[in-house]
Amino acid sequence: MRPTVHDIAAAAGVSLATVDRVLNQRPGVRSVTREKVETAIRELGYIRDLAAANLAKGRTYPLVFILPASDNSFMHGLNAEIRQAIVRSPAERTDIRTIEVPAFDPAALVSVLEELSRGKPCGIAMVATDAPEVRAVADRMVRDGFPIVTLVSDLTGSLRHHYAGVDNMAAGRTAARLLGRFLGPRKGEIAVLAGSMLVRDHRERLEGFTSVMAEEFPGLAILPVLEGRDDPEVAHMLVADALSRSAGIVGVYSLGAGNRGLIRALKDKVVDRTLTVIAHELTVHTRAALIDHTIDAILNQDAGHEVRSAIRVLKAKADGLAVIEAQERIRLDIFLKDNLP
Amino acid sequence: MRPTVHDIAAAAGVSLATVDRVLNQRPGVRSVTREKVETAIRELGYIRDLAAANLAKGRTYPLVFILPASDNSFMHGLNAEIRQAIVRSPAERTDIRTIEVPAFDPAALVSVLEELSRGKPCGIAMVATDAPEVRAVADRMVRDGFPIVTLVSDLTGSLRHHYAGVDNMAAGRTAARLLGRFLGPRKGEIAVLAGSMLVRDHRERLEGFTSVMAEEFPGLAILPVLEGRDDPEVAHMLVADALSRSAGIVGVYSLGAGNRGLIRALKDKVVDRTLTVIAHELTVHTRAALIDHTIDAILNQDAGHEVRSAIRVLKAKADGLAVIEAQERIRLDIFLKDNLP
DNA sequence: GATTTTTTGATTTACGTACATCAAATTTGG
DNA sequence: CCAAATTTGATGTACGTAAATCAAAAAATC
Incomplete structure (x- = not known):
């Protein structure tokens, strides 16, 4: 014993x-x-014996998730996963609350954090807007003993305990290699559709993508990035326009959201030529497009894993315990039509 | 409250x-x-309150892992992950024991199971040898109330509560599509290196592979399967021989273990022609080969996830609780040189 | 050496459940 | 209606830890 x-x-x-x-x-x-x-x-x-100690203390883990108020499939999915976690709360002794903040608004995020730092939450998970002032508050809170993890999008150079999200640079590089290899010897232009270059994950994906393209696939030229604001309508317009303008486009990399518009544009135009297309995030729309060959590969991050990982890490930090690093690494899923879940 | x-x-x-x-x-x-x-x-x-109940009962979860006595990197990794889980035992109230049985030997596995069914383990995880007599005992034990999960390799048509492993059919299909797309318009022959056709996971991978190849890449012909017994030496010999015999080989799919030998054969021979190579299981050897472009993609199953998942499922079953299905799905990892962990 | 302060011990209650015992109440059988 | 069997209640202990109280002992201060 x-x-x-x-x-x-x-x-x-x-x-x-x-x-x-x-x-x-x-x-x-x-x-x-x-x-x-x-x-x-x-x-x-x-x-x-943690279980006995928690029993004696009547302990619960008050956790806060701070999410951007963005209206896209991925964020909806993330929200759904958090709700699932809330359902499991009684068994896990967690007490989870979510706070929505305007997207891409450092000041709003900062004021929410300030507010929280006066309260009692034993852990904070946030989709970070990557700005110096956000980092400053986050770092101060970390020093004050608040467990903090970033979710989906990281905070450059910050002291946050953990980042529950994929390596976006690697994602971009992977997209480039897949596209390059799928295209083989073909030469031509590549259209890149992003949400916004103000978000760190999109910037990083692009950076990884362009670097591998430049190093290894010199025959493929990247066109100026289309910023679709993660909005299907805008994306549709931009892509349709690009395709009609340039006949040399042989591939598309969609590194943000709003893929519904992209897919519509592809289906309208592409009867006359074959495009190789790589997109991010598995949704009902991208899944269907993968199956009917409109999209060739989907890169994905599993929101459920991210949420569960964030919770495990926050609880462990609150207890001063070690985490299983390998378990908490969020993997980049690559889906072809053959390995869809 | x-x-x-x-x-x-x-x-x-x-x-x-x-x-x-x-x-x-x-x-x-x-x-x-x-x-x-x-x-x-x-x-x-x-x-x-499970924690309180377990405290009162002084409960532990006696678990048994049954593994084949195979001497390859993957099994070593699996063993290491189990040892890690044993280290965590005190905190998780588990009491884990491993039993080695001769590989591909249904009778041995059956007698171990018989023995266990007379004892007290509250859960069994096994790398199943896919034979009717094994299924018979397993099913009887399931009916008698033993939680049983299969690990890495499943038991056809059995009542086991869960399978902690990848979908090998999907893995084979994915390998085929990757190979087909990477090769593009090239025509030629594909060499397939397997461990043994007596193992279910290898058979399934091959089945998935050949079906997609036949459906979608008619320009690529699959050569008779080389059975390398998961042994580097045998694999080396077989692959070297095949390469020297046929000049039409443009791609290789290695769906088993023993990749050390494969890699050696590739490096010896391949100066004069480009081969596209897909292999299974990320090890130090395959990782190095991926980085130096000897291998083009690696399909992998994460042994750590499999072990942790098996434990979570067995505990849940022992308590009569539900599992989070999405969490327990073992994903097929696709590694290119850009998204290595 | 007497006094204050600090350190330590002894004991109790609590958390939510499991499990055992014995007495009391209720039902059933004849 | 009585005896026997069944069902229910009351109560206590245990699991391993947290947290509080109060008394006792030891150390530090003057």
Whole structure:
């Protein structure tokens, strides 16, 4: 049987109360005594029974998710996953709340964080807007002991405990290689559809994409980025326009949302030529397009995994425990029509 | 606050002891009374606090992993992940034991299972040898109440509660499409290297592979399968031989283990022609080969995820709880040199 | 050496559930 | 209606930890 507080008290020759004081870093213990207890803990290999401790404390983990108020499939999916997590709350002792903030608005995010830092949440997960002022508050809160993880989009150079999202640079590079290899020896132009270059994940995907394209597929020229604002209508217009303007386009990389518009544009135009298309995020629309060969590959991040991972990490940090790194790495899913879930 | 047994006793107008009898299906409760209690449970939305219950019972989850005694990187990795899980045992209340059985030996597996069914394990995870006699014992044990999950390789048509492994048919199909698309308009022959056609996962991969090849890439002809027994030496010999024999080979699909030998053969021979190569399982060797372009893509199953998933599922089944299906789906990882972890 | 302060011990209650015991109430059988 | 069997209640202990109280002992201060 694993040792309990009683065993430690006995081994250290002190009372249970003293052991408790040491374990929960309460004052009123001489450092010699504390030493004795800590030695006993180490020697017996004591590990506190978290379940029992949480029971005794009546502990719950109050967590806050801060999300941008964006109206696209991915964010809806993310929201749905958080609601699922809320359903599981009783069993997991979590108490999850979500806060919506205007998208791409550092000031709004900062004020929400300021507000939270006056409260009691034991953990914060946020889709970060990548701005210095956001980083400043986040870092201050980390130093003040708040567990903070970024979700989907990271905060450059910040102290946040963890990033629950994919490596977007790698995603862009992967897209480039897939596109390049699928096209083989063909030469031509590549259209890139993004949401906005103000978001870090989109910038990074583009950066990864262009670098591999330049290094390894010199026959393919990247056209100026189309910024579709993650809006299907805008995306449709931009892509349709680009396709009609340039006959040299052989491939498309859609690195943001709003793929509904992209797909419509592709279906209108493409009877006369074959395009190779790579898009991000698996939704009902992209899935259908993958199956009917309008899209050739989909890169995806699993929102469910991201949410569950964020929760696990925040709980672990709140308890001062280690996380299983490999488990928390969010993988880039590559879907062809053959390995759809 | 969530309701406790006390609240239920009060609501149902019975004593705590009676509630306990109902909850733990102990005898000595009239059906009318049982009804009252069950109604109260439903109406208050009571859910038993598993942590408290486990504490009171002093419960641990004795789990057994049955693994084939195969000497390849993948099995070594799987073993390592199980050892990691054993390290985490105290915190997870698990008590994990592994048993090695000769590979591809149904009789041995059956006798181990028979032995276990006389004991007390609350859950069994096994790399199944796909044979009718194995399925028979497994099904009997499932009916007797043992939670059983198959790991990596499934048991055809069995009642096992869960399969913690990838969809190998989908893996083969994916490999075919990748190879076909990477080769583009090129015509030629494809060499397939397998471990053994006696293992279900290899058979399925091959089946998926050939079907997509036949349907969609008629210009590519699949050569007779090379059975390398997952042994680097044998694999080396077979591949070197095939390459020297046929000048028409343009691609290779390695769906088993023993890739060390394959890679050596490729490096020896391939200076004079470009081959497109897809292999399974990310190891130090395949990773290096991917980076130096000897291999073009690696399909992988994450052994760590498989082990952790098997444990979560077995625990849930032992408690009669639901699992989060999406979380337990083992994904097929596709690695290009750009998205290596 | 007496006094104050700090440190330690002893003990209790609580968390939510499991499980056992014994007495009391109720039902059933004859 | 009585005896036997069944059902229910009341109560206590346990699991491992947290947290509080109050008394006792030890150390520090003057």
